[in-house]
Amino acid sequence: MSRFDFHLLLDPPRYPTDRFAPLADRIKRLLATQADVVFVQAEAMLALEAVATSIARPGLVALNVVTSPYGTWFGTWLRRGGATVHQVSAAPGQPIDAADVSACLDGLPQVDIVAAVHAESSNGALNPLAELAALARSRGVLFVVDAVASVGGHPIDFDVHGIDIAVMGAQKALAGPAGVSAVAVSARAWTHIAAAPDYAPSSLSLAELKHGWIERGRLALPGTPAPLEFWALEAALDRVDAEGIEQVIARHQQAARASRAGLRALGIEPWIAHDAAASALVTSAPVPAGVDANVLIADAARLGVELMPGFGDIEGRIVRLNHTGMHAAFDTVLANVTAYGAALERQGVSVDIGAAARAVSDAYAGV
Template sequence: MSAHDFNPLLDIPVFPASGFAPLADRLKRIFATGNDLLFIQAEALLALEAAASSLGRPGLVAVNVVTSPYGTYFGAWLRRAGADVVDVVAPSGQPVATEAVAQAIEMLGHVDLVAIVHAEAANGALNPLEEVAALARAAGALLVVDAVASAGGHAVDIEGLGIDIAVLGPQKALGGPVGLSLVTVSDRAWAAMQSVPRFSPSLLSLLDIKEAWLDRGRGALPGTPPPLEFHALAAAVDRLEAEGLAARITRHQRAAKASRAGLRALGVEPWVADDDRASALVTAAPVPDGVDASALIDAAAAFGVALGRGFGDIEHRLVRLDHTGGRAAFGPVLANVTAYGAALAALGQVVDIGAGAAAVTAVYGEA
């Protein structure tokens, strides 16, 4: 075979310039928003930094919810831009309390921006977005939501909740590529950016992207758009439209319910105890006292299942059972629970693997 023979990973057809606007419109219809939608030609962490850099300025007062390292990063980016930031830090790996956010807003008296992660892939927590959105509206503050993990697994009502900037990641519940991300921007957010010092050209400026794409009629994207990533995103949107957003969310909710039922039947309480405050993307399970997290992950790998580590200060205290995207299905969920249980048993813990498997099966049997 010649070195110049066709390779589907290298000889990728160009994504047509005429295709970007229709793809954006399809995504806007899926999420029922009239806000502008931008493509960020990088993974979602850069989109989050761009949101902070585009809004952060000296004198801006922000309340920033921290329930994982991602919230910590966002607060740091706002501070770098000169903003005054009050972090509302939840207990390790747990959702934030609405009352704590309300107290921070009341203490400050005036707040320009509230930032929150919706569902945490890092630890399985689900923050009270609806309640925090209401607090932001009452304070007259902009609302920035990291919906990278939650979009497609939970309802994200951009219009109804008044979300001024939503950062969406295709690689989670949307089942798309890693190398692109999406940002929706309200008119209020665009207006707020006008008062931010400009350092153009900048990959971290949403206004630069607006001027280079939206204001020029949404033709060719600036830079060199990666064709493989855009073809993959279009294919993911095809699948999502065929399944339907509501059905996709239901599938993730069922996977979370089955995972949590399976853990409890094993004899283990999920890391996030409140079912209403648990992410539908991953279920965090504790690492018991006396058990090494690496040994637990290795033991599960022997059964063919990859358990995820925790992040930050809880890295060694929990493992994550992934049921995101295509893994939000009976087979992967059953494998997660039984492999976690079998790994615990191999490390000397007493668990009921049969009961765990039966509990997962019962949840899917209800459907």
């Protein structure tokens, strides 16, 4: 295979001012919303920090759902802004139980914000978005969703669920660039943000993005937009539109079903036992007792397959089978499952690789 000529990335044409608003509208369609969408010219971690900074202030109370380090960091940013944060944490590498969130809400005399990640790429958990949204709506509080990994892997209906703020990135299921992200903001959320201190000029100010872009007719973005990132985002959305967002989601769902079927045929139960609680982005597989996760990953790498390590409190306890974006395909899923099985076999774990390969094939054949 020929080496990519990275010099081709130099001197890109300027991204035209009149293309930003249509690009934002395309993201609105992905999120099924009429809410405003603003661009954050950075990886989605900065967009999440900008949201927390823009909504937090002394006197507010937040219920923060933690199912990975991302949720922990969001709570830290809310506290930094002066909010009182009550944390509801799931078991390591597992999704949250909505009943635990409901119980916490019932025990608090005041709640202003509920925040949660939708689908976790760090451990494969899928939080119950509809149930969490209903709990937030029933109490009339602001509902904030980290949808960075889930857009394109799971359906998201921003308006129907009554989400107030959602952060998305293109680098996961949409297989786009990592250097630009977007935030959907409801009218109620803008009202909330307007009541908080504004630290503009700041990269962490959603209010500044509203003043500098939306209120000026969605023309030139503040700052100096990176043309490569916006051209790449447009190209990624073109590819999504050509395939159809419903098919992109279905492709991820099929990859997850096939991966889980393959693991079970190996003789290994997925880390997240319930299919409905598992993300379509990655499938987490356990590292058996007595097996070193790093050795398992290295053995799979010798077969040309990248198994990803666990992240956060499950590091060393799982490996992640990646079927995100363009990896949500039969060849990748089959390679992931069989390489994981072969690596286990090298460590003395009894598995049935042939049965796993058949299970993946059957899942794709609809058997």
